[in-house]
Amino acid sequence: MKLGLIGTGRVGAFHAATLRSLAGVGRVTVADVDAGRARALAASLEVEAADSLEELYAEGPDGVVITAATSAHATLLHQALDHGVPVFCEKPVAPDVPGTVAVVERAASGAVPVQIGFQRRFDAGYLAARQALRTGELGWVHTLRACTSDMAPPPASYVPTSGGLFRDCGIHDFDILRWVTGREVVSVFAAGANKGEDFFAAADDVDTCAALLRFDDETLATVTATRYNGAGYDVRLEVCGSRDTRIVGLDDRAPLPTAEPAHSVPNAVVPGPAGERGTPYATFLERFHDAYVAELAAFVDVAAGRAANPCPAAEALEALYVAEACDTSRRTGLPVAVSDVRSRRAPGAGARGSSR
Numbered sequence: 001m002k003l004g005l006i007g008t009g010r011v012g013a014f015h016a017a018t019l020r021s022l023a024g025v026g027r028v029t030v031a032d033v034d035a036g037r038a039r040a041l042a043a044s045l046e047v048e049a050a051d052s053l054e055e056l057y058a059e060g061p062d063g064v065v066i067t068a069a070t071s072a073h074a075t076l077l078h079q080a081l082d083h084g085v086p087v088f089c090e091k092p093v094a095p096d097v098p099g100t101v102a103v104v105e106r107a108a109s110g111a112v113p114v115q116i117g118f119q120r121r122f123d124a125g126y127l128a129a130r131q132a133l134r135t136g137e138l139g140w141v142h143t144l145r146a147c148t149s150d151m152a153p154p155p156a157s158y159v160p161t162s163g164g165l166f167r168d169c170g171i172h173d174f175d176i177l178r179w180v181t182g183r184e185v186v187s188v189f190a191a192g193a194n195k196g197e198d199f200f201a202a203a204d205d206v207d208t209c210a211a212l213l214r215f216d217d218e219t220l221a222t223v224t225a226t227r228y229n230g231a232g233y234d235v236r237l238e239v240c241g242s243r244d245t246r247i248v249g250l251d252d253r254a255p256l257p258t259a260e261p262a263h264s265v266p267n268a269v270v271p272g273p274a275g276e277r278g279t280p281y282a283t284f285l286e287r288f289h290d291a292y293v294a295e296l297a298a299f300v301d302v303a304a305g306r307a308a309n310p311c312p313a314a315e316a317l318e319a320l321y322v323a324e325a326c327d328t329s330r331r332t333g334l335p336v337a338v339s340d341v342r343s344r345r346a347p348g349a350g351a352r353g354s355s356r
Contacts, residue, residue, distance in 0.1 A: 001025050001304060004061040004085075006053065006076055007068030008032040008041045011090060014285055015067055018296050020045055025300060031056045033068075057083050063303030065296070066090065071161055074099045077313075081110055086303035088296070090117040091171065093316050095163055100320055101345050104313045113302050113309040115295075116316040120176045120235075122294035125248035129239050130180045138241030141181065144213075144221035145238040146173040149229035151255075151282050153207065156199040164205045165192065166326040169225040173237075174213075174326075175319035177223070180239065183215040184318075189335045190326040196228050211326045223326075231255035232280025233287055249287075255280035 001024055005016050008030050019028045029048040032038040042049035050056035056064075057079075066076045066089040074094035080087035093100040093116060107114040120126050132138050148169045154162070162168040178184065192206030200207045208226040215221065232255025237248040250256075281287040301307035325336040 001062040001300065002027040002029070002059060003300075003303075004028075004050070004056045004059070004064040005030045006032070006056070006064060006066050007072075008034075008038050009067065010285075012067035013041055013045075014292065015065055015296060016041060016047060017045055018293050019065065019300075020047055022297055022300055024304070027059075029056055029059060029061065053079065057085070061085055063087065063299065065299070069161070070095055070163065074103055077103050077114060078106060081106055081112065081114070084110075084112055086112045086115075086299075088115045088117060088299040088303075091175075091316055092163060092167065092320065093313050095161070097317075097320060097324060097341070097345060100313070100317050104317050107313045114313045115299050115302055115309050116311050116313055117295060118172060118175045118179075118311050118316070118319075119288050119291040119295050120172055121179055121291075121311060122298065123248070123288060123291040125251075126176055126180060126237065129237065129246040129248050132244070132246050133180060133239055133241070134182070137244055138239060138246065139243030141219050141239060141241045143238070143240040144177060144181070144219065145236075145240070146177060146221065146223045147234060147236050148173055148223075148225045149234040150227045151229055151231075151233045151280075153197060153200075153227035156197070159199055159205055160203040162203075162205070163323075164327055165207070165209050165225050165227070166190070166211070166323045166330070167320065170209065170211065170223055170326060171319050171323045172235075173223045173225070174322040175315065176237065177213070177221055178315075178318060178322075180237070181215065181219065183217055183219060185213045185221075185322045185325075185338050186216050187214045187335055187337050188212065188322065188325045188329050190329040191333075192330040200227070206330070209326070209330065211329070213322070229255065231257055233282055233284060234280075235284075235287055253278040253281050253287075 029050050030038045030042050031050040035051045039049045063086040064080050093103050190211035192209040194201045194207050196207040211223045213221040234255050235249050239246045321338050321341045324341045325338045329336040
């Protein structure tokens with residue numbers, strides 16, 4: 001297969017190296033608005049570089065992977081669909097609901113798949129929790145607790161175009177909660193705060209947030225996120241049921257230093273230089289390395305027509321609705337029904353889709 005990759009920043013470089021290593025991929029061509037950066041990456045990985053998107057598409061790729069800036073996603077997705085090429089795109093589909101809806105409706109009317117990058121769907125822990133819930137091992141679920149905590153904030157230049165903490169970080173939790181449970185969020189109540197750098201408030205964003213979600217079966221979930229988790233990069237999910245519980249992300253690199261006596265919790269992190277566990281995760285690429293590889297391998301199968309799309313654009317839209325509801329709630333201080341956000345969708349009224 002011949003695959004193209006558009007956007008050669010940190011994530012793009014990681015994905016390009018992954019594509020190069022996948023079985024069945026014979027040629028990888030990278031492109032970027034900075035042609036020099038694309039050529040440098042291509043040289044380091046011994047892949048091809050295209051000086052323009054026209055050149056990339058002229059090669060007749062069997063699929064393209066989009067890892068460019070968020071603001072360019074929708075345009076690049078439409079361009080791939082114009083060429084009739086299967087496309088994988090890192091989240092988000094677009095910075096806003098109208099742009100996302102336009103891509104969803106375009107994809108639904110076409111013949112080629114659009115797979116969105118919610119890598120947690122390919123993480124072994126989330127897969128195991130989903131299986132345990134759906135086989136009845138957990139009984140009925142009453143509470144879900146999810147968190148996404150960055151070790152350090154992103155550059156100030158990133159924040160104004162990130163979409164905000166709920167859309168940038170929380171949206172991963174909203175997607176995985178829907179995917180694990182198979183249920184829909186009906187209402188949210190959210191809040192945000194700023195105790196760190198001034199550039200978050202300057203961008204009308206927050207550096208820490210919390211949301212209470214109510215699902216259509218009355219299950220409750222809490223979602224928290226922060227840009228300042230000094231202990232390390234922490235992403236977890238607790239699925240608590242009437243019979244049992246599963247915790248995703250509780251491994252030997254989870255940044256969870258205990259305040260209890262050193263050996264009162266099996267395998268607990270012991271603060272200080274005498275700590276017995278592995279070095280805590282520092283970034284999302286460390287924590288989800290295997291999941292990122294698995295989702296691109298899945299895309300290769302999707303592009304080749306060997307597998308169904310595991311995360312169509314319509315799924316990303318549903319997670320975005322929840323993120324939009326949370327951001328509205330934190331601004332107004334009031335609960336928000338997700339149906340109210342969905343009713344404002346534009347430009348059309350296409351049918352909802354689900355791969356769950």
